[in-house]
Amino acid sequence: MQQLEFQLNGEFVELNQLLKLVGLCDSGGAGKALVASGEVAVDGQQELRKTAKIWAGQVVTLGDISIRVLAGG
Template sequence: METFKLQEGEEYIELNNLMKILNWVASGGEAKSQIDEGLVTVNGEVETRRRKKLRSGDKVEYGSEAAIIA
């Protein structure tokens, strides 16, 4: 499992941006379709909001990938 550290002063990162930064998807369009299809979970629940605000302690899973926000 990866750990994604928020930048100092940053309270959250949006789900679609996290997927791009971690190279889980090649583009924003791909992130959108994967999220819309219900293939991403946040804290064990299917998440379909592309701009879901992820905060410290949240766990994101996508296929065989997983990350925790720190």
């Protein structure tokens, strides 16, 4: 499994934007499509809300890729 880390700039990031910012898709719209497909999980639970707020400490998975979200500096 490939593990990535993402450091927040604010309190949270929307799920579709996170997927774009780490390079898993080309746009926020493509991120929304990935979420709608049911392939994305947050903390081990399938997430279908495209703009779900992702907070520090959460882990987002897509296939064999895991993204750990870290608090901003």
